[in-house]
Amino acid sequence: MTNVEVSLKTLLTEVEGALGAAVVDYTSGMALGTLGGGKELDLNVAAAGNTDVIRAKMRTMETLGLKAEIEDILITLGTQYHLIRPVSGRTGNGLFIYLVIDKGRSNLAMARHHLKRVEEQLEV
Template identity: 75%
Template structure:
């Protein structure tokens, strides 16, 4: 099992095109940890904003009577992919990984695969 810091470092190095990563508590909107980002990508602001995305999707699923759990949410921009992966398992309830990828340098399918593996090893 890997701790938060190790998992974020692995995300940034193992996933080609990774620009920034955060682990976020979507009950509060607070980032438990961030790595990467930059002047054009404030991961703390993005963490809070994406909390609203998750809450809206959960409400919509409830209104529609949809069963099952959200695995991930993808937001596609002209130059980036924003991947939100809800954590499962012990200690992961109420948390998500937020990953920003450079669209020109990343492989979305591989990034999703790697992120799932990193999630499985993450100990929060």
């Protein structure tokens, strides 16, 4: 099991083209930790905004009566992929990992694989 800081460092070093990552509490919208980003990618603002995305999807699934859990949510921009992965397990309830990768330098399938592995090992 790994903590938030180690998990974020793992994502930024192992995912080619990673631009930033955060672990976020979607009940409050607050980031528990961020790494990367910069003036053009404010991860705290992104954390709060993506909280709305995950809440909306969960409400929609509930309204539709869908019992499956969200594996991840992908948002495709012109030059970036934004991945949102809810943390499963008893220690991660109410959390998600947010990862931003460069579309031209990254392999989306590998990024999702790394994100899943980090999510499974995260302990808060």
